[in-house]
Amino acid sequence: MHKTAIVYGDQRIPYTVNVDDRRTTRVAIHVEPDGKVIVDAPPGFCPAAIQEAVQKRARWIVSHVEDTKARFAHVHPREYISGEQIIYLGRRYVLKVLPTAEKPKAVRLRGNRLEVETRSGDADDIRSKVRAWYRVKARDYFAKRIVEASQKLPWIDEMPPFRLLEMNKQWGSCSADGQVILNPHLVKAPRDCIDYVVVHELAHLKHHDHGQAFWKLLDTYCPKWQQSKRELDAMVETLMME
Ligand SMILES: [Zn+2]
Known part of the structure; x- marks a missing residue:
């Protein structure tokens, strides 16, 4: 697993690459409920190709990250600290x-x-x-x-x-x-x-x-x-x- 990022407009979108042995050809991108971007890649897939695949879908990723963040912020569990x-x-x-x-x-x-x-x-x-x-x-x-x-x-x-x-x-x-x-x-x-x-x-x-x-x-x-x-x-x- 390694972390990297793409840039879209003025936003920097970090993502985590997860090598998935079951995959053979393409990468799969998904956005977790808390807004984290995970990229499942086949073993041996070169980082530049992953970066390109993620960059291609940057607009989709940004809109999903924003949606999930808005939803998550709404129901963010309390931490019970001063100021809450x-x-x-x-x-x-x-x-x-x-x-x-x-x-x-x-x-x-x-x-x-x-x-x-x-x-x-x-x-x-x-x-x-x-x-x-x-x-x-x-x-x-x-x-x-x-x-x-x-x-x-x-x-x-x-x-x-x-x-x-x-x-x-x-x-x-x-x-x-x-x-x-x-x-x-x-x-x-x-x-x-x-x-x-x-x-x-x-x-x-x-x-x-x-x-x-x-x-x-x-x-x-x-x-x-x-x-x-x-x-x-x-x-x-x-x-x-x-
Ligand atoms: Zn009733």
């Missing part, structure tokens, strides 16, 4: 990691910063602290909104039981026995979006399906639900990522 963005109730905060030799204080929001004290300083410790903080905030905020929304919904007599559950594709659900389940990642979303999901799940206490009567209920008790849903759909990757 933290989203909470639709607002952006900055993570501040504070190393300490003492017993770490509880995670707290101060101004536009989320301050996390840590003794070890490693990403796993900070991740678990941020995650626990989100869960506490989610439990408190969702409970409050369920109580407030329930008071306005005539089919609800008393606050339904509710619990948090991390789900990959869903913001909430409502079990057949009337338990409301909400995704803790939802606490990152703007308040209107949270209200939409809360009212959506509470509406399932009256209609368990997504039939016409269900959407009519939402139109009445959460008139801007379509806008909130669109907003949530657009943010799903950012909000569900840890």
